[in-house]
Amino acid sequence: MxxxxxxxxxxxxxxxxxxxxxxxxxxxxxxxxxxxxxxxxxxxxxxxxxxxxxxxxxxxxxxxxxxxxxxxxxxxxxxxxxxxxxxxxxxxxxxxxxxxxxxxxxxLPFEVADYVDFYSSEHHARNAGAIFRPDGGDSLLPNWKHLPIGYHGRAGTVVVSGTEIVRPSGQRKAPTDAAPVFGPSVRLDIEAEVGFVVGVPSAHGTSVALGDFREHVFGLTLLNDWSARDIQAWEYVPLGPFLAKSFATSVSAWITPLEALEDARVTPPERTHPLLPYLDDAATEPAGYDLRISVALNGHVVSEPPFSSMYWTAAQQLAHMTVNGASLRTGDLYGSGTVSGPHEHERGSLLELTWNGRDPLELPDGKRAFLEDGDVVTLSAWAPGPGGVRVGLGEVSGRIAAG
Amino acid sequence: MxxxxxxxxxxxxxxxxxxxxxxxxxxxxxxxxxxxxxxxxxxxxxxxxxxxxxxxxxxxxxxxxxxxxxxxxxxxxxxxxxxxxxxxxxxxxxxxxxxxxxxxxxxLPFEVADYVDFYSSEHHARNAGAIFRPDGGDSLLPNWKHLPIGYHGRAGTVVVSGTEIVRPSGQRKAPTDAAPVFGPSVRLDIEAEVGFVVGVPSAHGTSVALGDFREHVFGLTLLNDWSARDIQAWEYVPLGPFLAKSFATSVSAWITPLEALEDARVTPPERTHPLLPYLDDAATEPAGYDLRISVALNGHVVSEPPFSSMYWTAAQQLAHMTVNGASLRTGDLYGSGTVSGPHEHERGSLLELTWNGRDPLELPDGKRAFLEDGDVVTLSAWAPGPGGVRVGLGEVSGRIAAG
Missing domain, CATH: 2.30.30.230 (Fumarylacetoacetase, N-terminal domain)
Structure with missing residues (x-):
């Protein structure tokens, strides 16, 4: 020892x-x-x-x-x-x-207060837009470049890595079905994300400036936002995803303090649209992080999403989340949204990797459009550290149990 | 005394x-x-x-x-x-x-675990549909009669009656604007709702049957889901409302135990669509509640929404919320959604009462399309009790402060 x-x-x-x-x-x-x-x-x-x-x-x-x-x-x-x-x-x-x-x-290393999930990868948003709105013209919605889109998730079902994920049941309805049917999800997916953990609270009625990000956020963790695509497609209009996500969200057992990631800080991608002052990070210190994520399915690496490609930073997400006066509490957790890079092998969900099931992954143990019972998904990552040494992030892993 | x-x-x-x-x-x-x-x-x-x-x-x-x-x-x-x-x-x-x-x-009488908000008044959903999708044919979306639509809200900003509500700031963009602008909301609204308070938790991976509603839910409270309509319109596609709601949700200081409302139980409206078994309440005891809500703006009653008109019951909402295996925790709070009845004077939001500002309310202290600074909104309600005595619900009141 x-x-x-x-x-x-x-x-x-x-x-x-x-x-x-x-x-x-x-x-x-x-x-x-x-x-x-x-x-x-x-x-x-x-x-x-x-x-x-x-x-x-x-x-x-x-x-x-x-x-x-x-x-x-x-x-x-x-x-x-x-x-x-x-x-x-x-x-x-x-x-x-x-x-x-x-x-x-x-x-589970901390008691989760509120859980928010963002949608801050431009590549992911464009892929999802192209898949779900194939005739929708620009695959990015008009608001996307102006604010980090997000929503609240279920804090009570955030679980630690290693917790078995029971396949959720719910309603689904294909456009050709006359009525919805009920049963275990047949399009169970992952979303490879990074979660940020709030330490220091903020007062109700005040907002947190971009530059105060590191005064409030303690550290980060890998996060798998398990998603039932068939449930989501039927339920999400007009109020967003609900049961498609709320059955489980996995985080690592290890929270990496931001102080360990000083050498991984990078400037986020160039901003293509002017930003309102509370989100304008042109003059602030870089709040992107160069985290190299790896997604393994039953031990086979199926994707390597680069966190440095995220359009919106965690500092912008925090500023946005509080600009309406919403308070922060110790233990608030917010996810980055699926991390997808510009290349095919950098996509952070099976939805994108298989293009909604059209192009199944070929694995040694068979084809995969979406997750099967018994599948094990493991996210791992590293970041550049001092003197070229890597900083490992704690992995987040989960095995699918029959629902 | x-x-x-x-x-x-x-x-x-x-x-x-x-x-x-x-x-x-x-x-x-x-x-x-x-x-x-x-x-x-x-x-x-x-x-x-x-x-x-x-x-x-x-x-x-x-x-x-x-x-x-x-x-x-x-x-x-x-x-x-x-x-x-x-x-x-x-x-x-x-x-x-x-x-x-x-x-x-x-x-605040209890520590809120997760907060979920539903959308279960058919009249409200039809009004909102007609206002926001005037050319959309049927004002009810295809999924609405098959499941109680809901989403997660921010638990950390649930406040007790009497707490001042600071007008939220945020982005808004009228269709005619070239770019979004930032500032205090100019379309601040209320939503008159009833909130249900979960007492007994449920295990992760299990669901709660319709008939077990009263084993898990302790009681109810009036709830005002303050809403910034301009922020909501710009942010809510595709993941639902976020900052338009997360700045504050007010509940009464008093939780009425379900046991006090035995005489108020009623059968919900006739189901016009067949329901999947987990939601089918034809054979269960009635889970509707005859609550007569009153909405006062600066002391003037502007609406009297009848809770008995809600299409989805709190028992169905609970069954739906857990059918994917999501666990319940003590302190979970879920809102009914805006309570609107079939008549004009029974609408539970200014959005509907003024038809999105087109027909302002005429109050002794002036016209109101949406809320002005200094306005005080008070929800109160009563239900039939034993021997014809009324059961009063604790009021929920809030005054708007400049943002």
Whole structure:
């Protein structure tokens, strides 16, 4: 068990240190951990042993207390944990608080307050438009370049990676059907996304400026917005997706703090339309992130969506979400929307990868238009870190169970 | 202070006993109260004094513990509180625990988990369809009679009656505008609704049958789904309303238990389309409620929407919301959608009452197409109770502040 002796370049090295919540076998108590290689450090125990003033913030069953503490505390905690796992003088003290990842249970790392999902990849929006409105002229709707389109999802069904996904049942109606039929979805899909986790709340009636993004958002996670396309097609007019999405949304067990991603910040794509001042990021620091996502279906990589191609940034999404005075709460989660790049192998949903089922994927275990029972979908990602080392994001995985 | 000597027929008599949360002047401690006439009974203090086993459930800053306790406990608590305020033998014991309504502060009575809003009045849906799709043929969309259309809203901005509503800012774009403009909404509206409060959770991956409605839902409240029509028109395609609604949703300080509304249960309107089995309520006990709502603008009644005219019942909404396996949590809130009856003076929004501003209301203090700063909107309602006595619902009121 050599946490201090990780191979050089391990994407979960001490430059990363994502936060999660774990419990030990046979124990019901949950506590905050940080990941180092294939180990979990009991963060509260280590902090206590080293006399850190923040130990109490970490001896909690969720990350919410840490999330609420704000950026100064986030930096202090991260600095002291980095020291704990890198300073040889601490080695003997903290080593007893490491546990192999394979020996612990990982839990949903934070209590989700409100969950919002955006729709901020231009390539995804154009693909979806072309598929669903083939005769609709410009595949992008008129509002798309003026504001980050979004909607609220169900916070209570956000689950941690590894949770089995029961195929949802619901109504569907093909245009040729006389009446809707009921049954398990036959067009179950994924959406590869990045989720942003709000730490610091905002007051009701105020808005959060673009430049305050990193004062409020603690970190990010991979997110799979499972989607039942047949249910969605029948229900979504005029109030948007509801049961097609609300059965489950998976997030990683690990929240990567934004501070670990400083070297991954990039300028978003060129803005082709003038933006209203509250969304105009021409003069702000770059709020795009260069995250290289990989989508695997039963172990086979089927797509590699580049997050750097997202038109709207998480800072713009936050500014938009609050511009009407809506308050933020600790634990608010917002998804980027499906990440799709400009190329065919960069599409973040089966809808796009198979062009609504027309061109099934050819996998070693058969063709796939949409997901079959027993299929396992795994999202993973990395970002450029300091000195060229990769920063690994915690994977998010789910297996489809018959509904 | 004669709580036992209420005038006969008081709509907040001992047959009603809605639950709320209050604090006393200068005190920060919140606790559960029940309303009797113009008084609040400190329910925990009374229960303790009478030796009730449920006192601890009531000595809480929200109703959530009571909500989670389930129907048997709900009945026991209600029975003992009814006894406490009607049995002359208890009078001396409980009288010290009454406080005048005017002397206490009322708080949001429960912690909202997920908030869903439906769209279940046929008259409202037809009016909205006719206004927004004047050339669209049938003003009802094809899916409307097959499922209760709904969407998720923002739980974090549900506020208690009396909370000032700051006019939201956002983007709007008239069809004739070349580009969107930003500013305070100029088409701020109300939606008169009834909200249902979930007590008993359900397991993820399971659904709640029509007949189990009253095992899960504790009670109901009036709800005002404030809506910025100009923001909504520009943002809502294709994912539904977002910022047009998320700035605020007001609920009453009082949750009326379903048990107080047994005499108000009615059969919903005739179903004109065959329903899939999970929604087919032909053979179930009636789940409609005869609630007579009143909408007042600056003290003038402008509409009287009848809740009995709602096409989809709260039981159907609950069955639909969970048919995909989505779990329920204690504190989930779902709105009925705007309540509009078949007649002009029964419409539950200014959008419909003024036909999108074309026919402004003539009020003593001027014309109103939509809400102006300083306007106060108050929803109130009553339902038939035992022996013809009315059951009053707690009002929900809000004043518009400049944004």
């Amino acid at each position: 050599p946490p201090f002796d990780l191979p050089e370049g391990d994407p979960f090295g001490p430059h990363n240190l994502p936060y999660g919540v774990f419990s030990l076998p046979g124990a019901s108590e949950r506590t905050v951990g940080v990941r180092l290689g294939d180990q979990v450090l009991d963060a509260a125990a280590a902090a206590r042993a080293l006399g850190s003033p923040h130990a109490a913030l970490l001896a909690r069953p969720t990350l919410n207390a840490l999330l609420a503490a704000g950026r100064t505390t986030w930096s202090e905690v991260r600095r002291s944990l980095t020291e704990a796992v890198t300073d040889p003088a601490h080695r003997a003290t903290v080593e007893p608080f490491f546990h192999p990842l394979s020996a612990v249970t990982l839990h | 004669p709580p036992f000597d209420l005038p006969e027929g008081d709509p907040f008599g001992p047959h009603n006993l809605p639950y709320g949360v209050f604090s006393l002047p200068g005190a920060s401690e919140r606790t559960v109260g029940v309303r009797l006439g113009d008084q609040v009974l400190d329910a925990a203090a009374a229960a303790r004094a009478l030796g009730s086993p449920h006192a601890a459930l009531l000595a809480r800053p929200t109703l959530n513990a009571l909500l989670a306790a389930g129907r048997t406990t709900w009945s026991e608590v209600r029975r003992s509180l009814t006894e406490a305020v009607t049995d002359p033998a208890h009078r001396a014991t409980v009288e010290p625990f009454f406080h005048p309504l005017s002397a206490v502060t009322l708080h």
